[in-house]
Each structure stands twice: as structure tokens, then as C-alpha cells.
Amino acid sequence: MRIMVNVTFFTLAAYSDTGAFKHLYFMIVMCLYMLILCSNLLLIVVICVNRSLHEPMYMFLCSLFVNELYGSTGLFPLLLLQILSDIHTVSASACFLQIFSVYTYACVEFLNLAVMSYDRYLAICHPLQYNTRMTANKVVVLIAVTWLFPFLMIAVLISLSAPLQLCGNVINRVYCGNYGIVKLACSDTTLNNIYGLVYTVISIIIPLLLILYTYVKILRVCFSGCKQTRQKAVSTCTPHLASLLNFSFGVCFQIYQSRFDMSSVPHMLDILLSLYFLTCQPLFTPLLYGLKMSKIRIICKRLLCGDV
Template identity: 50%
Template structure:
């Protein structure tokens, strides 16, 4: 056994099973990474350059896109490097940084979806007072608090994990995460386990409760409204609901991958399950909001038309 003081790197053994098709995996992951960067960067650019999109919902969508880029940077460069590498190792420092990045990404995503649910609640339940309630200052404060809340919360989690004495350096995933580090510990992890449960409540359960509360309130209002108003409310909420369901499913995949023995599952399936929440939501969200939100869709069309009509 290796003492934690001597562990300078971790070995990601799932990569050992990739074999000769590593270049195929590399090509697919690289294409997905570039598509992720392009889609979210384009969405951010359109929102910032079109003044018609400078409103609360679009700012929250932009914040979501920034988080997608943040999470992608935490995963893809290391993933691509390890696919081509022969030793499939990640340094201890990089492992800790990656763990922090990926966990805060997940927390920011759920927190952002919770705030967006509140925004939809105010839009549907208090339409006449919406702009006086969701002021630009309030929107900026919400966005800053989302990031500070996630960063501070997981800083405590990671500080508890870093102090553990480790008796191994084998991680059975394609990236580092906090649960994998705790599993390597041969010292007492009681505090980690208790605070870990509390952190899961703060990161997932609490945002989901806030989202459900907002939608229950919206549903009560919609049941009393006309069919036209109900349809309008549904169209307003569809992008958010699709994002929420998609990210929730991907989070369940990640929990299953982390908590249960998956050695009987083919390597390709295990890799897909473990990276789904970092690949699919960031690709789907820009499409959802670009297609479903009328103002963003029109901004896309105006941008493309301007590019076509501009002189060469």
C-alpha cells in the first residue's frame, strides 16, 4: 500500500480497456468538445451582442452556457490526453483541481435551474410586476450567489478529502471525483460521509425542492387561466423543463456509475454513463434555448442573415 504522502499521481484504469480503438474515441470526444465550445460560445455571443436579449431569462441562459464551458474545460483536455497516453495517469494536483471543477459545475447547474424556475414563476404568476421584481441588479446578485454558493460549499468538501490518508492511487473512472478519492482512504472518513450527505442535500435536494415548489405554484395559476394562457405558459417553461429532466437523468447516471460495481458493464457503456452529464446537457441546452425561446431564435436568424448579406 502507498501512503498518501507518497502518492503524487492517480491511475485512471478504465482507459486501460480502451485498446486499439483509442483514436476513434479521441476523434468522437474531440468533435463533441469542439461542438460544445462552439454552441455555448455562440449562444453567449448572441445574447451579449443583441440588446433585445438583455433580460433576466436570457442572462440566466447565458450563465448556464458559461457553466457548460467551465465544466467542459474541467473534463475534456484531461480526457483527450489520457485517451492517447499509455500510462493513463493524472497528477495529484490536477486530480484535485478536476474534482473541484466537475463538482462545482454540477452544483452550479442545479442552482441555476432552480433560479430559472423562480424566474419563470415570477413571469407567469406576476406578469405585471415581473420587471420590477426581476431587476438587473437582482439578476446579477443571483448569478454571483450561485457561483459563490457552489464554490464555498465544495471547498469544504474537498478540504476534508485532501486531509485523508490514502492507501492507493487507482481510480476506476475516466476522471477524478470526490467519491473516488474518499474510497481510497484508509483513515477515518466519518466527517466526510456526514458532510457529503449534507452537501448532496444542498447541491441537489434543495434546488429540486425549490424547482418543484415554483412549478406547483405555476400549475395552480395555470389551472385557473384560459387555454391560451396555459399554452403560453407551457411554451415558456418547456426549455427549462427539458434542461432539468436531461441534467437530472445524467446526474442519476453519474451516481449509478460512482456508487455501484459496473465492472460487468462493457467499457464503452461505462465511459458514456460517466461522462454523459458533462457532454450531452452542454450540447443540448444551446439548441433547446436557441429553438424554443423566440427572442433568441430571432437573434440567431438576424445574425445569420447579417452574415450572408455582409459584403465580402
């Protein structure tokens, strides 16, 4: 029989005693966090201060970089604190705040990638109508929806999880997850599970289907078009596809990891893979777009080298 407890804090049980290595781990994670902050901030500044980059594609990119900063900040400060701590606990309010941050980050990322694929679809498949169909007002609306809709969805998710009566406070992860809290519940979680399924479909499945549809259309134009059209499609779509595949892998593994037994996986590998979509994507995205997109690469080089 499970006994209900009054939970004011959660214990993150995935941390192991690192002993003398904890300061080394702290420095590695801190350097990674600083690299993520600097690379994303650099590209946000480059896009904002250069009027030549005030185009829809770069505005969506700027939104993506802001989201990378938001998501990594939802993870790293608490992660750094836990690495140095001997007692790996987090207050209930801080835990739900981290869940809100991490889940909205993931939802915004998928929606932002879907909007970017729609933008590329219009640019490649309807180039003559692009300026009339992708207006400044439409860009603002798409970015606003990309951010506000996930905030609303996750607010509902948290409002369903927070009142649950819990029979424990141990989460077997290095950061807080909503499903980890739902598994601790003594009360009925049917509504939580149904809404969790709806959230997954809306935030992951539908954006992926939209991206698949746009790329089918883009590929048709590429195969039937001239060499110049194919080169344009490859140069603008390759970074987007690479970013999408990288993030999708991390999220799919995180979903699998939270719902199935991972005891056969080495503990350190389990931790690294659980952090993949929150660490590699914020680092991978600015490097990928900064290197692959010539306009951004040239302006970054001028900015860093001090050239006018």
C-alpha cells in the same frame, strides 16, 4: 491490512487499451468538444450583444451557457490527453483541480435551473409585479450566489479530502471523483461522508424542491388561466424542464454508479453513462434553447446567415 502510501498521482483505471482506434476516439471526442464550445459561445455572444435580450430570463440563460463551457472544459482536455496516452495517470493536484471543476459545474447547474424556475414563476404567476420583483440588482445577486456559493462548498469538500491518508492511488473511472478518493482512504472519513451528504442535500435536493414548488404554482395558474397564459407557460417552461430532466438523469446515474457495483454493466456503456451529464448537457442545452426560444433562434439565424 491496508498500507498507507504517499500518493503523488492517481491512475484512472477505467480506460482500456484502444489500440489503433484511439486516434478515431480522439477525433470523435474533439469534434464533440468543439461543437459544445461553438454552440455555447454563439449563444453567449448573441445574448450579450443584443440589447433586446438583456432581460432576466436571458441573463440566467447566459449564466447557464457559461457554466456548460466551464464544466466541459473541466473534463475534455484531460479526457483527450488520456485517450492518446498509454499510461493513464494524472497528478494529485490536477486530479483535485478536476474534482473542483466538475463538482462546481454540477452545483452551479442545479442552482441556475432553480433560479430560472423562480424567474418563470414570477413571470407567469405574478406578471404585474414581475418588473418590480425581478430587478437588475436582484438578477446580479442571484447569479453571483449561484456561482460563489458552489465554489465555497466545493472548496471545503476538497479541503477535507486532500489531507486524507490514502492506501492506494487507483480510481476506477475515466476522470477524477471525490468519492473515488475517499474510498481509497486509510484514515477516518466520517467527516467527509457527513459533509458529502450535506453537500448533496444543499446542491441537489433543495434546488429540486424549489423547482417542484414553483412548477406546482405555475401549473395551478395554467389550469385556471386563459389559453394565452397556458401557451406562454409551455413555450418558456418546456426547454427548462427538458434541460432539468436531462441533467438530473445524468447526475443521479453518476451518484448511483460511484456508490454501487456496476460490474454487470458493459464496460463501454458504463463509461458513456458516467460521462453523460458532462457531455450531453453542455451539448443539449444550447441546441434546446436555441431551437425552442424564438427570439434566440431568429437572432442566431440572422447572425449565421449574415442578415442585418
